[in-house]
Amino acid sequence: MSLIELHYEVPGDDFTRAGEASGDVKRQLKQLGFEPATIRNVVIALYEGEINMVIHAGGGEIDVSIDPDRIRMVLRDHGPGIPDVALAMQEGFSTAPDNVRALGFGAGMGLPNIKKYTNDMQIETEIGVGTTMYLRVDV
Amino acid sequence: MATTEFFHSVRLDEEKCKGCINCIKRCPTGAIRVRRGKAYIISERCIDCGECIRICPNHAKYAEKYSFNEILDYKYRIALPAPTLYGQFNNLDDVDYVLTAFLRLGFDDVFEVSVGAELVSEATRLYMKQKETVRPVISSACPAVVRLIRVRFPNLIPNVLDLNAPMEEAARLARERAMEKTGLPAEDIGVFFITPCTAKITAIKQPICNEKSHVSGVFGIKDIYPVLLGQMDKLTATVPLKHSGLMGVGWASSGGESAALLKERYLAADGIENVIQVLEELENEKLNDLDFIELNACAGGCVGGPLTVENPYVAKARLQRLRKYLPVSCNHLPSDEIPDEMRWEKPLESVNIMKLDEDLRKAMQKMQKMNEIEKVLPGLDCGTCGAPSCRDLAEDIVRGKGAIEDCVFFTRDKSDNRDFIPIPAPFRKSDTEIRLKEKDKI
Numbered sequence: 001m002s003l004i005e006l007h008y009e010v011p012g013d014d015f016t017r018a019g020e021a022s023g024d025v026k027r028q029l030k031q032l033g034f035e036p037a038t039i040r041n042v043v044i045a046l047y048e049g050e051i052n053m054v055i056h057a058g059g060g061e062i063d064v065s066i067d068p069d070r071i072r073m074v075l076r077d078h079g080p081g082i083p084d085v086a087l088a089m090q091e092g093f094s095t096a097p098d099n100v101r102a103l104g105f106g107a108g109m110g111l112p113n114i115k116k117y118t119n120d121m122q123i124e125t126e127i128g129v130g131t132t133m134y135l136r137v138d139v
Numbered sequence: 140m141a142t143t144e145f146f147h148s149v150r151l152d153e154e155k156c157k158g159c160i161n162c163i164k165r166c167p168t169g170a171i172r173v174r175r176g177k178a179y180i181i182s183e184r185c186i187d188c189g190e191c192i193r194i195c196p197n198h199a200k201y202a203e204k205y206s207f208n209e210i211l212d213y214k215y216r217i218a219l220p221a222p223t224l225y226g227q228f229n230n231l232d233d234v235d236y237v238l239t240a241f242l243r244l245g246f247d248d249v250f251e252v253s254v255g256a257e258l259v260s261e262a263t264r265l266y267m268k269q270k271e272t273v274r275p276v277i278s279s280a281c282p283a284v285v286r287l288i289r290v291r292f293p294n295l296i297p298n299v300l301d302l303n304a305p306m307e308e309a310a311r312l313a314r315e316r317a318m319e320k321t322g323l324p325a326e327d328i329g330v331f332f333i334t335p336c337t338a339k340i341t342a343i344k345q346p347i348c349n350e351k352s353h354v355s356g357v358f359g360i361k362d363i364y365p366v367l368l369g370q371m372d373k374l375t376a377t378v379p380l381k382h383s384g385l386m387g388v389g390w391a392s393s394g395g396e397s398a399a400l401l402k403e404r405y406l407a408a409d410g411i412e413n414v415i416q417v418l419e420e421l422e423n424e425k426l427n428d429l430d431f432i433e434l435n436a437c438a439g440g441c442v443g444g445p446l447t448v449e450n451p452y453v454a455k456a457r458l459q460r461l462r463k464y465l466p467v468s469c470n471h472l473p474s475d476e477i478p479d480e481m482r483w484e485k486p487l488e489s490v491n492i493m494k495l496d497e498d499l500r501k502a503m504q505k506m507q508k509m510n511e512i513e514k515v516l517p518g519l520d521c522g523t524c525g526a527p528s529c530r531d532l533a534e535d536i537v538r539g540k541g542a543i544e545d546c547v548f549f550t551r552d553k554s555d556n557r558d559f560i561p562i563p564a565p566f567r568k569s570d571t572e573i574r575l576k577e578k579d580k581i
Contacts, residue, residue, distance in 0.1 A: 004506055004507055004510070030494075031506060033495070033496070039294075044423060066503065
C-alpha cells in the first residue's frame with residue numbers, strides 16, 4: 001500500500017475530458033515536489049494511455065500509486081483488446097479512426113511514447129475482453 | 140530560490156472590500172483568501188496580473204498610484220507611452236497628437252515604447268538563430284506571464300526569452316538620448332512609463348531579472364487619460380515626435396510580437412486561462428513543433444490591460460487603422476549582435492509556491508491528509524470559507540492556515556442543533572486575529 005493512491009474513471013463518450021486524470025496527477029506531483037523530469041514522464045505516459053482508452057476502448061479506469069521512489073499506474077479498460085501488441089508498439093502504426101486523426105491524435109505514437117517515458121511497461125490484453133497496462137516510472 | 144520581500148502594485152481598499160468571493164475565485168494563482176471579512180493577498184503567490192482589479196464589483200482592489208508631481212523631482216522629464224495608449228482615442232489619425240500633448244503636460248520629451256519594441260523584435264530574431272536557444276522560445280514581454288512561470292511552471296524557465304522588455308529598452312535609450320542632448324547626469328533625467336497594467340508597475344518597482352529598472356516612475360493610462368485628452372483638444376499644431384513603424388505599434392495586441400518575428404511556427408495566446416493551458420501543454424511536450432510562444436495575461440494583449448480605458452477589441456481595431464499608414468519598422472540595432480544592455484542581468488529564478496513540504500515524505504503525508512479532508516468537504520467550491528475551492532481549503536488546513544470548521548456545510552452537518560449557523564472563518568474574530576499576525580507566513 002502506497003501513501004498516496006489515486007483513482008480515476010475515464011469517460012469513454014466525452015473526448016473533451018480526456019487528459020483530466022493526467023492533469024490532476026500532474027498537479028499533485030508538483031505539490032509533492034517531485035523532479036520536473038519525473039513529473040513529465042508520468043504525465044506524458046498517463047496522457048497517452050488516457051487518450052488510447054477514449055479512442056479505442058470506450059473509457060476505463062486508472063489507478064495511480066505514488067511512492068517516494070516510484071510512481072506506478074494501472075490503466076484498465078474493457079475495450080476490444082490489441083490483436084498484435086508487437087505491431088501496436090511500432091512507431092506510426094495506428095488504427096485510430098479519421099475523426100480522431102482530424103484532431104491531431106492517432107499518429108501511431110501512443111504506445112511507443114508510453115514505453116519511452118516509463119521504466120517498465122507491461123500489457124495484458126485479450127480480444128473482446130479488454131486491456132490492462134501496468135506502468136512504472138522510477139524517481 | 141528567491142527569498143526577497145514581495146512588492147505588489149495591486150492594493151486593497153479595506154473600507155470598500157465587502158469580503159465577497161469574486162476575487163478569490165478569479166485569481167489564477169490562488170493567491171487570495173478572505174480573512175475577517177476582507178480579501179487578503181498571499182504575497183509570494185501574487186503575480187500582479189490585475190484580474191482581481193477587473194473583477195471586484197466594489198472597486199476595492201486598485202493599482203498603486205503615483206503622484207503626478209513626481210516628475211518635478213527631475214530636471215528633464217520624458218514620457219514613455221505604451222503603444223496601447225494610441226488605441227484609447229476615437230478618430231485619432233496621427234499619433235503625434237498624443238505625443239505632442241505630453242509636452243504640454245510638463246514633459247520635455249516623449250519616447251515611444253514601440254521604438255523599444257522594434258529593437259526587441261530585431262534582437263529576438265537574432266536570438267532565434269542562436270544554436271543554444273531552447274525552443275519554443277517563450278516571450279518575456281508580459282511581466283505577469285514571467286511571474287506566473289516562475290511560480291507555477293518553473294521547469295519552463297529555460298524557454299523564457301532572457302531579453303529586456305520593450306519598456307526597459309525604450310527607457311534606457313530615452314535616458315541616453317537625453318543625456319547626450321542636455322549634458323545632464325543620468326539621475327536628473329526622469330523617465331515615466333504610461334502603463335496599461337499593474338504587472339508592469341511591479342516590473343518597474345521590483346524587477347526580478349535586473350538590479351534596477353531604467354524607468355523612474357509610472358502612471359496608469361486611465362489616470363493620465365483625462366488630462367491628456369484635455370491637452371489634445373487644445374492642440375492647434377503637432378510636433379513630429381513619432382518614430383516607430385507598424386511592427387512596434389503592433390505589440391499592443393496579441394500576435395503583434397509574433398508577427399514581427401517574420402516566422403510562421405508561432406502561437407499567440409491571450410487571457411490568463413488560455414496562457415495557463417498553453418503552458419500546461421508545453422510542459423507536457425505537446426508544442427515542441429513551435430519556434431515561438433507569445434503569451435499575454437490580458438485578453439486581447441496589452442490593449443486588454445486593467446488600467447486601460449477602452450474595450451480591448453475597440454482599441455485593437457483603432458490601432459489597426461493607425462498602423463495602416465506607418466512604415467513597417469523604423470528602428471534597427473547598431474549591428475548583427477544582441478547588445479549586452481538588452482540582456483537580463485541575472486537569470487529568472489523559480490519561487491516554489493506549490494510544494495507542500497521540502498521533505499518528500501512529509502509532503503506525501505500532507506497530501507494524503509489533504510485528500511482525506513477533501514472527501515469530507517462538500518465539493519461545492521462556494522468560497523464561503525474564504526478559500527477559492529474545497530481543495531484549497533484542504534490545502535490551507537494541512538498547511539496550518541485553516542480549520543475544517545471553516546466550512547459552513549461541514550459544521551452544519553456535524554451540528555445536532557440544525558438551527559445553529561456557524562460563523563465562517565472570514566468573519567470569526569478570535570482566531571482570524573491570530574492568523575493575521577502570522578499573515579506573512581501563510
